[in-house]
């Protein structure tokens with residue numbers, strides 16, 4: 042099993058979204074051996090890379106190793122980076138390729154491999170079915186009692202340490218693929234398109250994963266934020 | 270789904286992500302907004318969904334451990350030395 046070279050990794054990517062002028066400046070700086078440019082990249086991306094790698098490999102220590110290897114791949118490939126994708130997508134593609142190779146060597150299943158199938162086999166509702174009227178008639182499928190809006194709550198309550206703890210706990214309990222998508226989208230701020238390219242999943246599956254993940258976090262928060 | 274029939278609340282909550290992602294086809298969007306206009310419960314649900322996204326976003330903190338930073342910068346320096354001596 043061959044590992045993709047960094048040039049091949051770049052060739053796999055679609056041409057959008059391309060590197061921005063800012064990014065091309067970072068690439069140029071890296072090629073010139075500017076340590077500050079490298080330091081800023083690792084500060085931005087390293088933790089997210091380790092987290093992503095840990096979905097593929099057995100331990101946090103191996104994930105750290107894979108991420109460090111990926112950085113070496115980035116440095117070795119930077120001379121050939123053509124800016125056809127964003128540098129972030131390129132770096133993370135190198136990471137994912139390394140993590141997949143490592144996972145195959147460890148004979149581990151890939152988190153997104155059986156996704157198409159498993160997604161449509163399990164049908165988890167966003168809201169407990171008991172929240173909706175089930176008696177046939179005009180109001181079947183309507184709320185038994187209304188949820189309450191949260192944007193009217195005091196900001197201290199919404200941003201309280203306890204809320205954060207619940208959110209973090211809810212995310213940690215999600216299946217790996219959902220965890221990855223909600224983290225990239227809502228914590229790291231990636232676009233849907235970037236996530237699809239990186240994880241090689243379809244737009245529709247990306248949305249289903251995101252939907253389930255967000256719905257679960259909301260469900261965990263509801264009893265807490267609806268207390269008067 | 271029959272376009273003539275009204276969405277129920279149970280159906281609407283499953284479409285919220287499609288809605289906030291701006292990925293809804295026009296006809297579905299029309300039915301979605303029609304339901305919202307008449308249903309206080311679903312407006313509150315949508316508000317909760319939006320607040321959830323914001324609260325998840327608050328978790329952003331990626332502090333690079335100092336030791337890791339040192340290791341990576343060391344990698345960078347040896348890479349730099351090896352390329353400049355080639």
Ligand SMILES: [Zn+2]
Nearest residue numbers: 278308310311
């Ligand atoms: Zn409703």
